[in-house]
Amino acid sequence: MRNIIGQAVSGNDFFERPQIVRKIRRALRAFNWVYLSAPRRVGKTSIMNHLQENPEADQQYVYAITQSIDSVDGFYKELAKQVIDSPAFRTMLKVTDTLKKVASALLQRINLKVSVPFLDLSLDKGEPINFQTDFEKMLEELDLDGGKLIIMVDEFTETIDNIMLKHGKQEARRFLQLFRELTHNRKLTSKVQFLLTGSICLQPLVKKLEVSDLVNQLQYIDVPSLTEDEACSLFRQLIGPEDIQIDEDTIRFTLQKIDWLMPFxxxxxxxxxxxxxxxxxxxxxxxxxxxxxxxxxxxxxxxYFEQYYERLKKRLEPGAEYQFVHDVLNRATEESPLEKSVVHDLAVKYGITDNYKATVESLEYEGYLHQTADGTAYRFNSSILKNWWKKYVC
Known part of the structure; x- marks a missing residue:
C-alpha cells in the first residue's frame, strides 16, 4: 500500500472498512438515496472510488464532483455531462426517440467531446433548454435493462453553500426543493439512485436555511474515525514497503497522541x-x-491544515459570527475542556445568542470540536488540529 497523502485513493491503496461499505451497499439495495455524513479527511471520496471499482451485480456508478459549482443550472449541467460520458449511458441497447432528442440537446451545450453512437447533434434545433428538467427527463428515458445507475455527487453540500453565498438563501432553498422533487420522481425509483457527500455537513446547513424537511428523504450513514485496531492495521500496511522496526506498543503510543484517528x-x-x-x-x-x-x-x-482556517473565513458571516468562532477555537486550545457556559458568554459578547448554537453545531459536524461525555463542555476532536491551530492561528 502506497502512502498517498492529500488525495483520494483507489485499488490496492484503499484501506477497506468492510462495515461501512456493507452499510452503504445495504442502503443502496433498499433503493434509498444516501448521504455519507463525515468531516473532511475521513476518506469519503476513496470510499466512492472503491464502490465504483467494485460494483454489485446490475449496478453502474457515475462520479461527479461539484465543489466549484454555484448555480442550479451548473449543477445539473455537470451531472448531465458525467452521465452522458459514462459507460452505462454509451452502451445502452434500447434508446427512445425522446432520449435521443433530450440527450443530443444536452450534449450540444455541455461541450463534451465524446462519441455516443445513438446521439445525433442535428436533432438539436438550438432551442433554449432547462438543464434541470432536461436532465430529469433524460434519466426517465434511460433503459438499463433492469440495472441501476448510482450517481455519486462529491461536495454536494459545498454546492449548496456556494449557491447560498452567491445568490442568497432563497436560491439555495430552490435548489434543495428541486432536488427533493427529483428524489420523489416515481419513474426513477427502480433505476436511478444518488449517493451524496460533502466536506460541509448537511444538517447545520439546512438548519441555517430553515429547510430540514427538504432532505429528510435521505438515509444518513456516518463514516466515523478509525478504531485503534484499524489505525494500527493501516499504520502497518503503510510502513510495509519500508524496512522499519517498530513494535506494537510504540505504534499504539504514537497513535494515542493523535487522539482522533482519521486516515489522513x-x-x-x-x-x-x-x-x-x-x-x-x-x-x-x-x-x-x-x-x-x-x-x-x-x-x-x-x-494540509490551512483549509480548516480558510473554510471558516469563507463560510462564516464576516464580523460577529466569524469573531465568535475564532475566539471559541482559540479558547479551546487553552481550556480543555471549554465549558459551555464560556461559549455562551462569548456569544453574548458578540451579540449572536439567537443562533450561536447552530454555529457551534457546525463546528462539531465538521470535525473541529466534540462535546464531552457529560455534555457540559467542548474539546478539539484532534490534538493535531488543536496544536496546529495554537501554533499558527492563535
Whole structure:
C-alpha cells in the first residue's frame, strides 16, 4: 500500500472498512438515496472510488464532483455531462426517440467531446433548454435493462453553500426543493439512485436555511474515525514497503497522541515516521516516535491544515459570527475542556445568542470540536488540529 497523502485513493491503496461499505451497499439495495455524513479527511471520496471499482451485480456508478459549482443550472449541467460520458449511458441497447432528442440537446451545450453512437447533434434545433428538467427527463428515458445507475455527487453540500453565498438563501432553498422533487420522481425509483457527500455537513446547513424537511428523504450513514485496531492495521500496511522496526506498543503510543484517528492523520504520521527512520535508522522507539509526531507541525505540512482556517473565513458571516468562532477555537486550545457556559458568554459578547448554537453545531459536524461525555463542555476532536491551530492561528 502506497502512502498517498492529500488525495483520494483507489485499488490496492484503499484501506477497506468492510462495515461501512456493507452499510452503504445495504442502503443502496433498499433503493434509498444516501448521504455519507463525515468531516473532511475521513476518506469519503476513496470510499466512492472503491464502490465504483467494485460494483454489485446490475449496478453502474457515475462520479461527479461539484465543489466549484454555484448555480442550479451548473449543477445539473455537470451531472448531465458525467452521465452522458459514462459507460452505462454509451452502451445502452434500447434508446427512445425522446432520449435521443433530450440527450443530443444536452450534449450540444455541455461541450463534451465524446462519441455516443445513438446521439445525433442535428436533432438539436438550438432551442433554449432547462438543464434541470432536461436532465430529469433524460434519466426517465434511460433503459438499463433492469440495472441501476448510482450517481455519486462529491461536495454536494459545498454546492449548496456556494449557491447560498452567491445568490442568497432563497436560491439555495430552490435548489434543495428541486432536488427533493427529483428524489420523489416515481419513474426513477427502480433505476436511478444518488449517493451524496460533502466536506460541509448537511444538517447545520439546512438548519441555517430553515429547510430540514427538504432532505429528510435521505438515509444518513456516518463514516466515523478509525478504531485503534484499524489505525494500527493501516499504520502497518503503510510502513510495509519500508524496512522499519517498530513494535506494537510504540505504534499504539504514537497513535494515542493523535487522539482522533482519521486516515489522513495516520498517513501524515507515517510520513514523518519514515522521515525519522531515514535520518536516524532503526529501531523506532517512543522517543523517535515523539519526534515524528512533533514534525507534523513543521511549516511544510501547513498546507494540509490551512483549509480548516480558510473554510471558516469563507463560510462564516464576516464580523460577529466569524469573531465568535475564532475566539471559541482559540479558547479551546487553552481550556480543555471549554465549558459551555464560556461559549455562551462569548456569544453574548458578540451579540449572536439567537443562533450561536447552530454555529457551534457546525463546528462539531465538521470535525473541529466534540462535546464531552457529560455534555457540559467542548474539546478539539484532534490534538493535531488543536496544536496546529495554537501554533499558527492563535
Amino acid at each position: 492523520h495516520v498517513q501524515l504520521l507515517v510520513q514523518e515516521i519514515i522521515d525519522v527512520f531515514e535520518s536516524s535508522g532503526n529501531p523506532i522507539d517512543q522517543a523517535k516516535a515523539e519526534q515524528a509526531y512533533q514534525q507534523i507541525f513543521h511549516q511544510r505540512n501547513k498546507i
